[in-house]
Amino acid sequence: xxxxxxxxxxxxxxxxxxxxxxxxxxxxxxxxxxxxxxxxxxxxxxxxxxxxxxxxxxxxxxxxxxxxxxxxxxxxxxxxxxxxxxxxxxxxxxxxxxxxxxxxxxxxxxxxxxxxxxxxxxxxxxxxxxxxxxxxxxxxxxxxxxxxxxxxxxxxxxxxxxxxxxxxxxxxxxxxxxxxxxxxxxxxxxxxxxxxxxxxxxxxxxxxxxxxxxxxxxxxxxxxxxxxxxxxxxxxxxxxxxxxxxxxxxxxxxxxxxxxxxxxxxxxxxxxxxxxxxxxxxxxxxxxxxxxxxxxxxxxxxxxxx
Numbered sequence: 001x002x003x004x005x006x007x008x009x010x011x012x013x014x015x016x017x018x019x020x021x022x023x024x025x026x027x028x029x030x031x032x033x034x035x036x037x038x039x040x041x042x043x044x045x046x047x048x049x050x051x052x053x054x055x056x057x058x059x060x061x062x063x064x065x066x067x068x069x070x071x072x073x074x075x076x077x078x079x080x081x082x083x084x085x086x087x088x089x090x091x092x093x094x095x096x097x098x099x100x101x102x103x104x105x106x107x108x109x110x111x112x113x114x115x116x117x118x119x120x121x122x123x124x125x126x127x128x129x130x131x132x133x134x135x136x137x138x139x140x141x142x143x144x145x146x147x148x149x150x151x152x153x154x155x156x157x158x159x160x161x162x163x164x165x166x167x168x169x170x171x172x173x174x175x176x177x178x179x180x181x182x183x184x185x186x187x188x189x190x191x192x193x194x195x196x197x198x199x200x201x202x203x204x205x206x207x208x209x210x211x212x213x214x215x216x217x218x219x220x221x222x223x224x225x226x227x228x229x230x231x232x233x234x235x236x237x238x239x240x241x242x243x244x245x246x247x248x249x250x251x252x253x254x255x256x257x258x259x260x261x262x263x264x265x266x267x268x269x270x271x272x273x274x275x276x277x278x279x280x281x282x283x284x285x286x287x288x289x290x291x292x293x294x295x296x297x298x299x300x301x302x303x304x305x306x
Contacts (some may be wrong), residue, residue, distance in 0.1 A: 044277040064277035073256065081257040084243070085235040087171045093231075096179050097224065100186035101212055116187075119180030131245040134173055135160060161250035170246060170255075185227065186220055193219040222303040229297055229305055233290030236282050258282050 039054075044064060046057040068074060099119065106112040125133075137145050138159045146156045159165045193215065201211050240259035247255045258278065266275025290305075298304040 041276070041280060043273050044280045046273060048273045048276075050272075060273075064274045065281065067274060068278050068281065073261075076253070077256055077258060077261050080254055081236050081238050083167055083254075084170060084238050084257065087167055088174055089228075089231050089235070091171055092175045092178065092182065093224070093228070095175055096182035097186055097220075099179055100183040100190060100220075101216055103183065103187060104190045104216065105208060105212075116180070116183075119183065121180070122177040123181040125177060127239070127241040128245065130173060130177060131242060134169060134246070138169075158250075160246070161248060163251045163254045166246065166251040166254050170242065174242070186223060189220040189223040190216060221301070225297050225301060225303040226305065229290065229293045232293040233286050235289055236286055
């Protein structure tokens with residue numbers, strides 16, 4: 001009996017050998033780039049000096065966490081980060097879903113592919129180019145936006161320097177750039193819905209709107225929930241590059257977020273321990289949010305990450 005079990009295990013192992021080889025590179029990537037850097041987390045708990053190294057630097061415990069929590073700019077940075085993330089999530093998700101539903105209802109294949117290509121292309125524009133385009137379009141004297149508004153009788157404004165305009169410029173330029181890419185995921189989910197369900201809905205007399213509400217949306221609900229959980233888990237991880245490039249002295253009050261703050265404290269001010277503490281705080285909060293959202297999703301629906 002034991003010999004037969006060993007033989008079965010050996011056969012199963014030999015059958016799976018090619019798949020194990022496929023796993024080597026992803027596992028190596030995780031170990032080298034994800035787990036190994038966690039060795040440096042201890043910097044957040046030490047008064048790190050490059051000349052002394054990790055272990056010889058003085059252990060200070062939660063000193064830098066307390067410094068961050070008691071900093072005058074703490075709540076402003078947290079609120080700025082949350083505002084940009086939540087604003088992007090609440091505006092971007094419905095627009096991507098609406099675009100996917102509209103393309104799914106389109107019967108002209110050539111027109112559908114053309115619209116899909118046009119909306120998908122901005123995703124490949126680099127962040128530097130995107131911010132440069134914003135600066136050019138919104139230029140006070142030569143920008144097409146200010147020129148058009150001036151022709152309509154409105155006053156020219158330096159929008160890139162207006163603090164109140166920064167969140168809107170950041171979010172809506174991001175929606176323009178990423179909606180096409182996000183819609184592809186929902187289109188793929190829509191294509192997986194059984195066509196017999198649509199036929200049954202038509203037999204029951206359901207119009208297009210009713211089919212969207214009762215067939216399409218429930219069909220892609222697991223995808224929507226999964227993406228929402230992932231986005232909620234990274235709600236404090238607002239993209240550094242775009243915010244930093246759009247930052248200036250006039251909008252710094254609303255544009256300073258956790259990632260730019262970590263960069264300035266760690267690389268510009270060379271306060272590595274403080275920036276590591278802020279980064280670790282960000283990671284812990286993200287993990288907690290991800291766990292909470294996944295738990296709530298498990299309770300309210302059958303969809304979860306684990």
